Amino acid sequence: MTEHTLPAGVADALERGLAAMQLDAALAPPLLTYLTLLDRWNRTYNLTAIRDPLEMVTRHLLDSLAMQPFLETGTLADLGTGPGLPGIPLAIARPQLQVTLVESNGKKARFMREAVRQLGLGNARVAESRAEALAEPAAYDHLTARAMDTLAGIIRVGGHLLRPGGRLLAMKGVYPHDEIAQLPAGWVVEKVVPLSVPGLTGERHLVVVTGP
Template sequence: MSAVEREPAYAAEVFGDRIAAARRYAEHLATTGVEWGLIGPRELPRLWTRHILNCAVVAELITPDDVVGDVGSGAGLPGIPLALAQPNARYVLVEPMERRVDWLQIVVDDLGLENVRIVRARVEDLVDDEIFTAVTARAVKSLAVLVEWCAPVLGPGGRILALKGASVDAEIDKAKKQIRRARLSEAVVHELGVGALETPTRVVELRRH
C-alpha cells in the first residue's frame, strides 16, 4: 500500500486544539477507510492536502450557528474536517449507503464528535424531515442535480456550498435553469487555502432568497 502523506505544518493552523482528532481521522481513513472501500489506496500519498485540508478550509464559510447538511458524505468529506475546524456549528452527514454509514458512526463515536449526527438517506427524501442553513457537497453529482436535490432542504437565506474542481464555470452555466427555478442567488465562486494548498479549494456558493 502507498505511504500516507506526512502531515503538513498547515494542518495544526487549520485544526488548532483539535489537531489530535484530525490525526486520528487521518488514521481511520488510511486503515479501515481503505479496507472498507471508502477511500482508494492511491489517495494516501495526498490524504492531507487533497482530502482533509482541502475540505477543512471551507470552514471559513461556516458560521458557529450553522446547521450544515453534508450531502453524500461518503468517508465524511467534507463534513468531518469541517466539524473539527469549525466545532461550534452542527453537522448532519447524509449518506444512503449502509456500509458507509456504519463506518461513519464508528469514526464519529471514536472522535467524540458531539456536534455531528449521521442520517442514512438520499437527500431528496429528507424534504419533510430536515432543514439546513447550509448544505455542503463534494464529488456528488453535477451542480444542476445538486441544486434540484438540495434547494428543498435549505431554510430561508440558506446556502449550497459545492466543492468543485476546474470545471466550475461550465457547471454553473449548465445549472442556470435549475438555479433560477429554485430561486437561488447568482453563483459566487470562492477560492480557499490560497498560498497554503497546492491546489486551492473552489467552492460555489448559492444562496436561497
C-alpha cells in the same frame, strides 16, 4: 485489536498544512485520529479511492478544511459525504456547527458512526439516506456536496433541505461558468472564491449560492 499507525511523515504534513492555512495546531490530534480510522477501514471496505494517507492529508483533510472560514455556526447538511468529507473535518474545526452527514451507502455510514463515536463529536450525526429522500425540509442553514454532481444537480436532490435564504457551498475545480449559467430560477451566486489548499495542484473554487 492490533495497533494501526499512520506512515512516517503524515503528522508532520498535516501540521505544516494547518500552519499554512493559519489553523489551530490543536486540530491535528483529532484529525489524525480520524485519518487513522479511515486508513484502517479503507483497507477492508474501500471507502475512498485514495489509498495513500499522505495524499489523504492534502486531498481529504486540508481540502475539506479550506471551507471552514465560510462556516462558523448554524446547521450544515453534507450530501453524499462518503466517509465524512468534508463534514467530519468541518465538525472537528467548527464545534459550534451542527453537521448532518448524509450518505446512503451502508458501509460508509457505519464507518462514520464509528468515527463520530471515537472522536466524541457531539455536533455531528449520520443520516443513512439518499439526499432526495431525507425528510427534513427547510431544516438547514447550509448545504454542501464536495464530490457530488453539478450545482443544479445538488439543488435538485437537496435543495428542499435548505431554509429560505440558506446557502449552498460547493467545492469546484476550475471556475464553473457553465454550471452557474444552468442554476434554477431563484438561486443566485453570492460569490465564487478561489481557494488555496497546501500541496494541491490545480485550481480550486468555492461557489456560494443563495437559495430562494
